[in-house]
Amino acid sequence: DQQVKQNSPSLSVQEGRISILNCDYTNSMFDYFLWYKKYPAEGPTFLISISSIKDKNEDGRFTVFLNKSAKHLSLHIVPSQPGDSAVYFCAAGPYNNNDMRFGAGTRLTVKP
């Protein structure tokens, strides 16, 4: 039972434009959400997080938006850079422990 879904396996954008990656979850007990970035032959690295008491969290070029009623979150990258090309995983879980469930990932390609 896939509790976290990323329905777009890939996304291609032009350098300088906005990248929007989407994620849906089904478990209403999830109240902490994260995005990880993964380069080939490396483990995922933490990018940004948001708790359910917020609907937006920003860190430089990266912003995560959370819509609790729709059980949907998105990651916005603006402006996109070629170095952002990677696989992005959405993860979700309870706030009080690190028992996270991951989506299947979206491969982002930023073209120069």
Place this chain on the structure above:
Amino acid sequence: GAGVSQTPSNKVTEKGKYVELRCDPISGHTALYWYRQSLGQGPEFLIYFQGTGAADDSGLPNDRFFAVRPEGSVSTLKIQRTERGDSAVYLCASSLTLHSTDTQYFGPGTRLTVL
């Protein structure tokens, strides 16, 4: 400082054999996690430890899989009677505590191929 390391980086074995995968977490991290990532999928939770004890092993697919962390640091994932379906990248992560706000730091993974 040193990150999470995993050995070996690649393991090829034959169906039916026993394998051990090792994880060295970041020093001082009390929580340690094992995930399995199949092709085209995200990391799938297997087990996590708080100190020496398995806090949750509900993700282990069957009793052929077992993990230990005897001294609360290094962990070993053990797979008996390997099957072709066990082929995947096995990821280990560690965090300072089990709280969700403590970032999980991942190792590079061990790619297991069962022939």
